[in-house]
Amino acid sequence: MKLLVIEDDQATADHLRRNLTDNGHTVVLAANGKHGLTHAAASAYDAMIIDRMLPELDGLSVVKRLRATANHTPILILTTMDGLDDRVEGLEAGADDYLVKPFAMPELLARLNALARRPPVNTVQTSLRVGDVNLDLLKREVRRAGQPLDLQPQEFKLLEYLMRSDGRIVTKAMLLEHVWGFHFDPQTTVVETHMSRLRAKLDKGYDRAMIVTQRGVGYRLVA
């Protein structure tokens, strides 16, 4: 992917550039909001990573200006820990996702992947299909190889999110946010519990497991 990173902290910017490049992305760096806007206007990017606190022009203003010029490039905002309202403000300004600094690189990569391949907003899907699993969104039914699976509502939501992720890695934080609406770290094994239950129903009796754990990163549904 071709990425624009607007980050004023040199250490963070270098860290981002190195890791993103190592993962096969092309990175353009901008050290302040104004330069960022110039870069964003000059060429097209697959996604942008914008720091919330920037000199000259702050991150939120950059996002607002981009959206005002009908630039719909997916944007991920980086915020500091103490900004409780940052997420809401960031999303309201037009960003697509946010990540709190300091972050783990796999988390950023997973979120970037999810952002860049976000499906068009206005398509209405009534069913999802990955491999031999079929999920009917209207009837709330799931079948694997034609056999109905008896899923609890939480397991259904979890599977739906995994299927929509289209084989990409989803992190624990992404699952908590999108499946359960938790914008905080629970102190219990919420994700693991529901994942193991879903696994037991989805993969039991089949020689090939669809849910794959990426150690230290997250989960992936493979066809």
Add this chain to the structure above:
Amino acid sequence: MSPNAVWVTALWRNSRLFKTASFRLAVLCAALFSIILAALLFFNYFATSQALEDQMRARVKDDFTTFSEEVDSEGSDAVIKEITERIAKPVTFGSYFYVADESGSRIVGNIDQVPIVPGWQKLSAVNANKSNTERGHEVWGQGKIFPGGFFIFVGQDAHHVLAEQRGLVQSYLWSGILAGLMSLLAGLVLSRSFLRRIDDINKTSLAIMQGNLKERVPIRSSSDEIDKLSANLNQLFDSNQALLESLKQVSTNIAHDLRTPLTRLRHRLEEAKVKGKTVKALRGEIDSSITESDQLLATFAALLRIAQIESGSRKKAFARVNLSELGERVFGIFQAVAEDEGKKLQADVTPDVYCDGDGELLLQALVNLVENAIRHTPNGSTIALRIKAPAIIEVADSGPGIPTEQRDKVLERFHRLDHSRSTPGNGLGLALVSAIASLHDTKVELTDNGPGLRASLALQPA
């Protein structure tokens, strides 16, 4: 400068009395009082003088009526005769007469000269030819010109009126001075007592600023404005003391709680340096170190989140929150989690319970309470999640509970029942719930569930 002036200046400089608002008010009151008093006395003086003069007029009028009738009936000679007789009699003391002919020259009289004009006259420094009135007199009286130019003046000595007036002025002056001084004195006494109480407040705040946090303003039983101010200040000082103490406690706790994982992290890195012979072994140590630092960061994030919630900025985003839906959702998510931990989570949710608040934070509060119950109860325990009308969130468990004296403490940051800090968790869960409760103008009520703990939050129904 004269010694007196020096003394006055010194008094002025040294005494804050003269600079106080209460003293200025006392002076103002005294001045106002004096003005009112002066107006009253002036009116009184005027009325008294008028009354005395009216008495004189009445007496003169009586005489005049007699003379006028005599002039009409018996002619002017009879009157001249009568007046001459009256003047000669010693009983006419205080009465003055003057009769003049048409040419204006005196015919008879005990006054040297009277202007030949009709009407009421006040003659000052009259030279009277009476033996008992040596000094110049003031004579007030009535003059009348009869047809043909005949003139009669009948007057009375006004000295008693004047003496009365002088007496009034003198007594008024003295009582005025006395009243002014007394009201000033009263003002001073009042302002002194007022000042002393303000002084108490000043001394107390100074002592607190210097670090003596336990100092409080003394309160009298009069429950006046100063007492109310003192009581309010004392409350402020109480919360200030509590805040400072909790800050101290929190700082100490943070230091303790962060030192342990930091030490562990350091040990891991040291060991990795010494023992990490293979790439695989090094990776393992590094992974563990990352996990350790992630936990530290999570603790920091939780601390910052509590501080953010306490700042109250989220209050502006309050909206109607469906607590029933929230309860069902949390129950749906955690029923399986509790089951995996060997505990039973039950839900008792009253439908359509709404409150005014921050949905995201209330979700976290409920999740924290449920997770707390799951983590701190033994196997086989039952946990009840209840949403009750009008707007109450309640989580009750059948675990060991919390001793009464510890219940307030567990809501503080990093406070744990287990002092070894060996149980997992950062010790911030309940502190966060408490902060969320405060944001919603309520408190986390921890009560005995007999057995176990019952935690409830009574929110504002909406």
